Amino acid sequence: DAKTTQPNSMESNEEEPVHLPCNHSTISGTDYIHWYRQLPSQGPEYVIHGLTSNVNNRMASLAIAEDRKSSTLILHRATLRDAAVYYCILTSNFGNEKLTFGTGTRLTIIP
């Protein structure tokens, strides 16, 4: 199974951009990169996903390396409400891949 590696924790100041890295060196050509986040005492929520090209939505941007072995979730202007655990996950149409949530990155926002 293709796996991801993320830092255990990160801190950022409020109203500044945040770059959350994810390594997925064994990614296959058909794997999508998904990001979810889990706010305190809530279920995980979808943030963004991509395959090869960088992606933007109202919540965040996803920058994917040209070799696809790493990606970065970008929160352009962090707020206190962005404090959460962020999970980077790979999904595929092939094989028996499971949507497995690793330990993620716990993001702390400093007021």
Add this chain to the structure above:
Amino acid sequence: DTAVSQTPKYLVTQMGNDKSIKCEQNLGHDTMYWYKQDSKKFLKIMFSYNNKELIINETVPNRFSPKSPDKAHLNLHINSLELGDSAVYFCASSQRPWTAAGNTIYFGEGSWLTVV
């Protein structure tokens, strides 16, 4: 309107009891899941149903039995509760099975189960 709703939100019960957690989704999705998040915060899939058919059954004690009366509902029944069953249980749904690339999963708010 809540997309994925589960009840109860909190449940405290004694060892040996039998309890159920109900889940409903109003998104018109074909696939539903149960996840368990333990005290160490690891989120692990337990079961998945697609069109009322069981497609994922992880290594879960047979005291746990999911039931899907229709595509919009997936209930979790737990027999003979043990202390180790204390956890947060999340219901979720998606348009297609999780193996589908680009598939987005929507989670409920969780059911906090405490076994005493």
